[in-house]
Amino acid sequence: MSENVVSTGAVNAVKEVWEERIKKLNEDLKREKEFQQKLVRIWEERVCLTKLREKVTKEDGRVILKIEKEEWKTLPSSLLKLNQLQEWQLHRIGLLKIPEFIGRFQNLIVLDLSRNTISEIPRGIGLLTRLQELILSYNRIKTVPMELSYCASLEKLELAVNRDISDLPQELSNLLKLTHLDLSMNLFTTIPPAVLNMPALEWLDMGSNRLEQLPDTIERMQNLHTLWLQRNEITCLPETISSMKNLSTLVLSNNKLQDIPVCLEEMTNLRFVNFRENPLKLEVTLPPSENIDEEEERELFGLQFMHTYIQESRRAGNQVNCSTTSPNSIHVDG
Numbered sequence: 001m002s003e004n005v006v007s008t009g010a011v012n013a014v015k016e017v018w019e020e021r022i023k024k025l026n027e028d029l030k031r032e033k034e035f036q037q038k039l040v041r042i043w044e045e046r047v048c049l050t051k052l053r054e055k056v057t058k059e060d061g062r063v064i065l066k067i068e069k070e071e072w073k074t075l076p077s078s079l080l081k082l083n084q085l086q087e088w089q090l091h092r093i094g095l096l097k098i099p100e101f102i103g104r105f106q107n108l109i110v111l112d113l114s115r116n117t118i119s120e121i122p123r124g125i126g127l128l129t130r131l132q133e134l135i136l137s138y139n140r141i142k143t144v145p146m147e148l149s150y151c152a153s154l155e156k157l158e159l160a161v162n163r164d165i166s167d168l169p170q171e172l173s174n175l176l177k178l179t180h181l182d183l184s185m186n187l188f189t190t191i192p193p194a195v196l197n198m199p200a201l202e203w204l205d206m207g208s209n210r211l212e213q214l215p216d217t218i219e220r221m222q223n224l225h226t227l228w229l230q231r232n233e234i235t236c237l238p239e240t241i242s243s244m245k246n247l248s249t250l251v252l253s254n255n256k257l258q259d260i261p262v263c264l265e266e267m268t269n270l271r272f273v274n275f276r277e278n279p280l281k282l283e284v285t286l287p288p289s290e291n292i293d294e295e296e297e298r299e300l301f302g303l304q305f306m307h308t309y310i311q312e313s314r315r316a317g318n319q320v321n322c323s324t325t326s327p328n329s330i331h332v333d334g
Contacts, residue, residue, distance in 0.1 A: 045076055048076040048078055048079075049078040052076075052078070053082070066089045068089075068090075069092045071093065074095075083105055084107060086109045089112045091116075093116060096119070098113065098122050098125070099122075102122060102128070103128065105128065106127070106129075106130065108128050109130060109132050111135070114136060114158070116138075118141060119142070120143070121141060125151065126150030129152055130153050131151045131154055132154060134157050136162070137159060138162075140164070141159065141162040142164040144172070146170075157181050158182040159186070160184045160186075163185060163187070166187040167192055168195065173195075177200055179202040181201060181204050183209070184209070184228065185207070186208075187209065188206060189210045190212075193217075199223070202225050204226070207232070212234060212235065214234065218238060225248045226248065227247060232255050233255065235257065237263075237264075241263065241264075244267065250270060255278050258279055260275060260309045270306075271303070273302045275306065
């Protein structure tokens with residue numbers, strides 16, 4: 001009996017020794033595998049960094065990373081070694097996301113990531129206080145973070161053709177230097193209050209959205225000189241639009257306007273207007289021009305058509321004020 005006990009004890013002791021050895025061996029193998037994986041990552045990072053360095057150019061004294069039509073779904077952390085970059089131009093590279101470490105590129109002046117598949121803007125974007133241009137058109141962005149308002153130097157923002165953006169955070173009105181804003185081909189149903197309150201805005205494109213009317217407070221945009229509103233569902237214009245004294249370009253083609261309001265005559269700085277493809281109730285035909293150049297200029301600028309339409313509207317007793325429509329359809333040949 002005692003011999004059996006001794007034998008069992010010896011077997012158990014040997015078993016424990018072997019289990020301990022196997023455990024240690026597995027741990028060593030795991031560490032070796034992790035080390036090998038780390039070496040692979042380091043090697044891949046170095047390869048990526050080498051590739052990225054080859055894409056760096058210098059133009060007009062500005063250090064630029066320029067990549068186009070290559071596969072870069074994500075950007076490696078080794079990119080941080082190129083923190084002297086002042087401009088990114090990364091187009092059609094299949095980029096899925098803006099890296100979280102974007103805020104560490106404090107020298108960035110231009111960030112152009114258009115024509116990718118980016119779905120969100122990281123909050124760290126707000127750390128780029130020197131950024132002057134942010135181009136994110138032709139992506140899949142749905143919302144804009146309020147942290148973007150911290151980009152105090154931003155002058156140009158393009159979010160066109162993301163298709164799903166329907167609003168902007170009110171805080172973006174704090175972008176005191178923003179002069180150029182492109183929101184075309186999205187889902188806006190009105191001009192956001194944040195846009196109306198941008199003090200320096202000069203150029204705005206909200207074409208191909210779902211705008212049905214313009215807010216009475218549109219007159220707040222006193223510095224605006226160009227307003228693109230083509231391909232919406234606008235039915236009338238607010239009278240306050242006539243107070244936008246600096247507006248020189250107004251594009252309203254492909255909307256649902258039935259009349260051209262008289263108040264537009266007060267906008268003496270208008271140089272280019274377009275009312276094409278609207279269901280206007282008066283059919284105005286301009287007299288033929290004496291030369292081709294004059295015809296092309298008239299076609300291009302459309303001012304004569306606008307003024308003729310308003311004059312014929314008065315003559316027909318069908319005068320239309322802003323935000324109203326005429327009751328009857330009248331055909332006019334002029």
